[in-house]
Amino acid sequence: MTDRHVKMVGPVVRGMDADLAEAVIEAVEIDNPGAQVHVDDRGGYIRVSVPQRCRLTQTSLEEALGRPFPLAQLEPSLSAFAGRMNLTDDEIVWYLDRED
Template sequence: MRRHPLTDRPDYLVGPVVRGFDPDIVDALQTALEKDNPGSELFVDDNTGYVRIHAQRFLRVTRASLSEALGRPIDLPSLEPAIAGFAGRMKYTGDDELTWYLAREDR
């Protein structure tokens, strides 16, 4: 994982901006994103009040990985209060996966 202020081609980065009010959620989401995106370099920018977790072009998190990292079951839509924003486009794939991606899929 590389930590930087997200200045290396920010136009290609996608992923959530997570509110820092629940550090357990932030840590679990980061752990799950690392597990669900092997080979992708995550860029983490911790600004105390919020944390940007991004990767280039595509990022996914599964309910299974997030539940495992958190140590309890969690539904992906319950993350919405913690997500202050995101880069790219965001899409739920059923109840089991949430993705952020760069390009529209309907073109």
């Protein structure tokens, strides 16, 4: 039997805007049904991660924030991210190219 380490992907949000960070967490939970969402709050930043693939939609983020918020405006609040990132007008997806 092998013990396999699950690779995690997702955004690392600067902790200065607590409302935005909380909205990102809520939206990631909504946009990744059935996935275990891990939140690591380090004060200065908050790492939000999901195994293998993490999706964040503009619709869910705006719903969580309670106001319009173009996804492109999230980029300055990202201090980093894990995995590869694909940004479109209505969603961001962090993913792995390969699983090893």
